[in-house]
Amino acid sequence: MQEQAASRVLVCIQCGKCTGGCPESGRTPFNIRMLMRKRQFKYAIEEALPWYCTACNTCTLRCPRDVKPSEVVIEIRSSMVENGDIPVTIQKALESTFVQKNPWGKPRSKRGDWAEKLDFKVPHISETEHKRLLFSCCIHAYDPRCMVIPVNVATILNKAGYEFGILGEEECCCGNEIRRIGELGLFEELMEENKANFEEYGVKEIIALSPHCMNTMKNEYGDMGIKVMHYTEVLSNLIKEGALKTERPLKGGIIYHDPCFLGKQNKVFVEPRDILKSLNNVEVREFARSRETSLCCEGGGGRMFFDVEVPYQRNGEIRVADAQKAGADTIATACPFCLMNLEDPAKEKGLFVKDISEILMEVI
Amino acid sequence: MDIIVLTKRVPVTQEEELKIAPDGTSVDLSRVPFRMNDWDNYAVEEAVRLCEKQGGVITGVSIGDMESDEVLRRAIAMGAKDGCLIESQGVVNDPFTRALLLKGFIEKENLSFNMIFGGVQAEDDQFGVTCGILAAMLGLPFASMVIGIDEIQNDAIILRRELEGGIQERIKIKMPCVLSIQSGINEPRYVSIMGIRKASKVERKYFKADKYLDGGAGSLIDVIRWFYPPKKEGAVILQGELEDTCKQLLGILKEKGVLQ
Amino acid sequence: MSYTLIISEVRRGVFEERNLDSLGLAHMLKKPVYMLLPDGQYPVNERWSDVLIKTDIKEELFTAPKNICLLLDKVIERFSMPDVIILTHSSSGTECASYIAGYFKLPVITDVNGMDKDAKTFYKSYYSDKVYGEFAVPGQGPVVITVRSGAFRGSIEERTHASKEETIVGVFLDSDRAFIEFVEEEKTEIDITKAEFLVSVGRGVGNKDELPAYDELTGVLNATLSCSRPVVDKLWLPKARQVGQSGKTVRPKVYLAMGISGAFQHIAGMKDSECIIAVNKDPEAPIFQYAHYGIVGDMNKVRDKLKELLKG
Numbered sequence: 060m061q062e063q064a065a066s067r068v069l070v071c072i073q074c075g076k077c078t079g080g081c082p083e084s085g086r087t088p089f090n091i092r093m094l095m096r097k098r099q100f101k102y103a104i105e106e107a108l109p110w111y112c113t114a115c116n117t118c119t120l121r122c123p124r125d126v127k128p129s130e131v132v133i134e135i136r137s138s139m140v141e142n143g144d145i146p147v148t149i150q151k152a153l154e155s156t157f158v159q160k161n162p163w164g165k166p167r168s169k170r171g172d173w174a175e176k177l178d179f180k181v182p183h184i185s186e187t188e189h190k191r192l193l194f195s196c197c198i199h200a201y202d203p204r205c206m207v208i209p210v211n212v213a214t215i216l217n218k219a220g221y222e223f224g225i226l227g228e229e230e231c232c233c234g235n236e237i238r239r240i241g242e243l244g245l246f247e248e249l250m251e252e253n254k255a256n257f258e259e260y261g262v263k264e265i266i267a268l269s270p271h272c273m274n275t276m277k278n279e280y281g282d283m284g285i286k287v288m289h290y291t292e293v294l295s296n297l298i299k300e301g302a303l304k305t306e307r308p309l310k311g312g313i314i315y316h317d318p319c320f321l322g323k324q325n326k327v328f329v330e331p332r333d334i335l336k337s338l339n340n341v342e343v344r345e346f347a348r349s350r351e352t353s354l355c356c357e358g359g360g361g362r363m364f365f366d367v368e369v370p371y372q373r374n375g376e377i378r379v380a381d382a383q384k385a386g387a388d389t390i391a392t393a394c395p396f397c398l399m400n401l402e403d404p405a406k407e408k409g410l411f412v413k414d415i416s417e418i419l420m421e422v423i
Numbered sequence: 424m425d426i427i428v429l430t431k432r433v434p435v436t437q438e439e440e441l442k443i444a445p446d447g448t449s450v451d452l453s454r455v456p457f458r459m460n461d462w463d464n465y466a467v468e469e470a471v472r473l474c475e476k477q478g479g480v481i482t483g484v485s486i487g488d489m490e491s492d493e494v495l496r497r498a499i500a501m502g503a504k505d506g507c508l509i510e511s512q513g514v515v516n517d518p519f520t521r522a523l524l525l526k527g528f529i530e531k532e533n534l535s536f537n538m539i540f541g542g543v544q545a546e547d548d549q550f551g552v553t554c555g556i557l558a559a560m561l562g563l564p565f566a567s568m569v570i571g572i573d574e575i576q577n578d579a580i581i582l583r584r585e586l587e588g589g590i591q592e593r594i595k596i597k598m599p600c601v602l603s604i605q606s607g608i609n610e611p612r613y614v615s616i617m618g619i620r621k622a623s624k625v626e627r628k629y630f631k632a633d634k635y636l637d638g639g640a641g642s643l644i645d646v647i648r649w650f651y652p653p654k655k656e657g658a659v660i661l662q663g664e665l666e667d668t669c670k671q672l673l674g675i676l677k678e679k680g681v682l683q
Numbered sequence: 684m685s686y687t688l689i690i691s692e693v694r695r696g697v698f699e700e701r702n703l704d705s706l707g708l709a710h711m712l713k714k715p716v717y718m719l720l721p722d723g724q725y726p727v728n729e730r731w732s733d734v735l736i737k738t739d740i741k742e743e744l745f746t747a748p749k750n751i752c753l754l755l756d757k758v759i760e761r762f763s764m765p766d767v768i769i770l771t772h773s774s775s776g777t778e779c780a781s782y783i784a785g786y787f788k789l790p791v792i793t794d795v796n797g798m799d800k801d802a803k804t805f806y807k808s809y810y811s812d813k814v815y816g817e818f819a820v821p822g823q824g825p826v827v828i829t830v831r832s833g834a835f836r837g838s839i840e841e842r843t844h845a846s847k848e849e850t851i852v853g854v855f856l857d858s859d860r861a862f863i864e865f866v867e868e869e870k871t872e873i874d875i876t877k878a879e880f881l882v883s884v885g886r887g888v889g890n891k892d893e894l895p896a897y898d899e900l901t902g903v904l905n906a907t908l909s910c911s912r913p914v915v916d917k918l919w920l921p922k923a924r925q926v927g928q929s930g931k932t933v934r935p936k937v938y939l940a941m942g943i944s945g946a947f948q949h950i951a952g953m954k955d956s957e958c959i960i961a962v963n964k965d966p967e968a969p970i971f972q973y974a975h976y977g978i979v980g981d982m983n984k985v986r987d988k989l990k991e992l993l994k995g
Binding site for chain 3: 363368
Binding site for chain 2: 748752773778784786789790791812816817820826864865866868879904905937989993
C-alpha cells in the first residue's frame, strides 16, 4: 500500500480538488495539495504539518488522478514514526497501545468492564450460537461518556432478541487510527491479534460500534470471511423486520451528522437515517453539508491525540452553529469521536449531541 | 565513550487496582503488562545521544527473568550495540543485592566503560539507590538526578543535577563514573515495532546471576508483608450558602499548605 | 553506644523543613539523636536533638556523596557506628543515602513513611503508593533510611535540655566531584507543571472578559492559572497553560478546577494531583468523580466570593 501511494504521488496534477474538500486546508497551516507537491519533489516537510490531517479521506475520494493523498499522508507519517521523531502526545498514544492495547493507556484487564453495567449477562463469543461479535472499541470501553454506547447497543440487541457475544479483555485496539498515524508495524500486530481471536472463536459476524473499527476490519484486515457491519446497519434491519419497535414519542428536531468513516468512506448513509425516521413525532433535518460532503469533526487520523499548535475555529463549533441554523436542538451521530468533538461546543449553545443508540434507548 | 546502561523491566501499574494476596506475601501482577522503566528509557536515550556525538558503544544490562529480554531489545532498537541479561531466580527486591550482582557481573565479565547510566529510580519499587550503591562499591564517583550534560572533557564531565524548588547544581565529575538520569533530560525517541523487530536480530547475551554473588550477602532487607495504604476519602461536596462553601474551600487550601 | 544519626540538609543557607521528618522519625526511635550539620549561619532549634555535630564543610560539599562518607568515617571513629542513619528523601538526601549504603555495606530503605510500633520494621510505598511494603532488616545492624517529606514531623518532641555541641573539622574531601554553581532552571514561558497550586478554568468561564478576574484571583491566592483545551482553542489563554492529554500533565498539591466538566482527555492530565477541588454548576459533571472536594455552583460567583473573602 505504501509503495502504491509513493508511485501515485507523481501523477498529481496539482488541480487542488483535494484542498477544496479538505476540512483543514485553508484554515490551518495544513494544505493537502501543497503537501503532495512537496512530496513529489521531495522537499522538506515541516514536522507538525502531516499531523493536521484527520484522515477523513475526502481528498482521496475527490482526486481525479487517483493519487490517494490520504495514503500519502500515512506514508509521510510512517517515515517519521520509523525515525522515532513524532509529536510527544502521539508517541504516548502509540506506546500505550503497544503496552495496553488501547491508545488511552487504560488497563487491558478493564476492557470488558462496561458489560458489568448491564442488567443481563453478555456471553463470551465462544459461548454463543451464531458467533456474532459486538466489537466495543477502545474509547467505548474506557471513556465514561462513551461507555453508555456499548451498554445501550447491547441492551437494544438483547431486547430485539438478537444473539451476540463479546471478547472482553481479549479484544484489542482495531488499529484504524494506528495505521493512519503511520505505525504500520503496530497496526499489523493489533490486526493479527484480533484476527487470531476471530478465527479461534469462529466469528461469523462483527457488529462494530465505532465506524473507525468497522472501516479497518472491513477494508484493511484482508478477507476474513466475516461480515463486518456498523451497529446502525444491524439495528436498522431489526426495526425493519419488526423485531425492534420504536414506540415512545420524542420531541424536537434532530439533525444527523454523517461520521466520515461511516458515510463517505463506507457509504452507510441510509441506515442511520432510517432509524431516525422510524421515530414517532421527530423531524429529521439535514445539514447543507451532509452525506459525501459532511464536514469532518476532526477526530480521526490521530487527531484525538494531537492538538495543533495553531488556534482556529474548530469544525465542531461550525457544525453546531449550522445545526442551530437548521432549527435542530439535537445532533444525532453514530461515532464516538464525532460525539466527543461536537458535544462540548453544543453544550455551550444549549444543543444536545446524542449517539443514535442513546436516542433509541429513549423510545424503546 | 563506552556506556553501560542499566535497564529494568517493570509492571505498568498506574491505572491498575493492585490486589495483595490474602496472606500479604505477594502482589498479584499476573494481569499487568510490563515495559521498560520510564527513567531507564531516558538513560538509554541520553547514552545514545552522547555516543552519536562522541562515538562509542552502549551495552544494555538488565537483571531479571527471560522476559526482561524485551527491554534489552528496546535498548538495542534505540541505539545500544548489545544487551546482557543477568538471569535471576525471582525478583530481587533489595537494591543492595541488585548493586552487588551488577558489580560482580561488570568485574567478572570485564565490561569496559567510561560511564554507567541508570534511571533515577524504578517505577515499581521507587528505591532510587541502585546506581549509588553500585558506584560506591566500584569506588567510582557518582551523581544522581542528572538533568543535563553540559560538557564532556578529557577525563571529566560537567553536568547539572536537579535539586528541589527549581534549582539545579552544576558539578564536575571525573570519569569513569556512575550517573543516574532524571526523566525530562531529553525526549526519548519513539521506537517503532519494525525497529524492535530489527533489534531482535541482534544477539543478546545471557548470564546466570548466581555466578556473581560470591556466595555472599543475600538480601540485607526483606519484605515481610504487603498492605494497602490508608484509603483516600471520596469527593466531599461542600454544603451551604456561597459564603460558607467558599470559606470551607479556603480552609482546605490552608490545610493543604498552599495558602498562608 | 547506641544512637540515631541525622544527616541534615541545608540548602542555600536554609535548614530545610523536610529535616523535621528526619527528626520526627528519630524521636520515635527513642534513642539519643545526633544531628550532623554543614557549616553556615542558620538557626536550628536546640531542643530537637541531643547532640549537634557541627562541621566546617560548606553545604554544597557536605551533600556530595563521597564527602559525606568521608565525614561519616570521622563520626564513626569519634562516636561509634550509629544504629540508624536518617536522611531526607530529596535529591541529595537519596543520593547520599545510596552512596553511604554502598560505601559502608549497609542496608538502605528509601522514602520511608511509617514504622511499626516496636520500631523493628519500616513502611515504604511501592507502585506509586498503590501498596506499601513492610521491610525488616534481618541483620540487626545499622540501616540507612530516607524519610518521606511530611511523614513524621508530627512526632517531634522537644527535649528538656539544649543539645550538646560537638565539632568535626579537617575532613579530607573528595576531588573527583567538584561543585561549580547553583543554577536556576530556565524559564522560557510559564511552566504549569512546576506549580504547587493551580487554578484551572474551563469552558464554563463563559467569555473572555471574565478571565482578568481569574488572574486577580490567582494573584491573591499565589496560584498559577491553567486551563482546559476549549479555552486555548478560543485564544483566551496560551497553549502553555493547557492541562490534558494534548497539553501538559500536572501533579500540583492542589488543583482547583473551575468550570471544567472533566472530559476524559482533561482528566488524563491532572488526575494525579494531590488534592483536586472542582467547582461546577452541573452536579453531574464527571469532574466530581475525580475530585476530593466539590462545590456545586457558578464558578464566576465562587471566584468573586473568594476574592472578597481574601481581601476582607
